[in-house]
Amino acid sequence: MVDDLRPHDTAALPSQLRRGVLEFCVLALLRDGERYAVELVQELGSKDGLVTSEGTLYPLLSRLRKEGVVETTWRESPGGPPRRYYALTPAGRSVLDVFSAEWARFRDTVDGIIKP
């Protein structure tokens, strides 16, 4: 899959950038409390340039669940089928803290280099 990124392949750039940070964005959206899947996916989907399609988030959520950084509970919803709510686990919270600090450092470094 390495050959996907050719030296000047700018079309692949957003997906390359997105790939590494998307899962941390999911964790960050859960920082202030639990959300159910549709809400989470629609919010991420509405952000410019973050996800190519809403569907790709479901395999990601399933992996985060397996990795133990999020946990889910089923809740009854008013007038509909039960919904799966996602919440950060303590492990997820510490992963998010590490990423946030690292991201700030990384962003400042890159900004310092690319800004004229």
Next chain:
Amino acid sequence: MNATKHPAVERYLRDLRAALRDMSRRQRDELVAEIASHIEQTLPAGASDAEVLMALDRMGDPEQIAGAERERLGIDEPAAGWLEWLAIPLLLIGGVVIPVVGWVIGVIFLWLSQCWTVRDKLLATLLVPGGLLPALYLSLFPSTMETCSSTTGVRHGQAVQTATRCTGGQSTAVTIALIALFVFLVVAPIFTAVRLGRRLPPPRRPQLRSRLTGPQALTLCIFGIALGGSAVWYYLSTRPPGG
């Protein structure tokens, strides 16, 4: 009406299930159920066709959904290789080229491959065992086909057919049934082979994806030659000699 019962949604979920073929059954069921539930929750009960299509568009291409995690985790999808592209022609015409054995090798390749589901493999094995061999056999089977012999006389230095005698001819109903059977025995293995080709994972680089890839075109050529060949064979084997 429940939004997930919409034909477009049903087709979408079926495509998604197929795209997730390399996942375990449990993972696949769970993922499909979640995406179905998302569609159901976001679409109003009486959604118009346009609303349904827009929701599916937002959800994204099933292959893209299946590819997203593979890409992120650096997992290669089970790509089609020589095993698959040999299995398809072997299943179809292998039994004709190397009687029976060629088809058996095709079946072994088919079941060794990780690109198809068990259902694909069962269908490809059972429809039709031997590939095009049974069709060829039927066209050669002497007692069911009308056999004609003609006597040729010589008149004015030229060979002229003077009499044709046909034996073993069947009633019209039997002939029609035999032709129908023959058509089935030709069409069914070709259908299975095309289906196997279509169900192979698409090539890795999406920008190179076209409706017909090189290997698929090659396989279709082989099918075409096989079909044409068997038609000619059938014609030659049923035509009265000298006629």
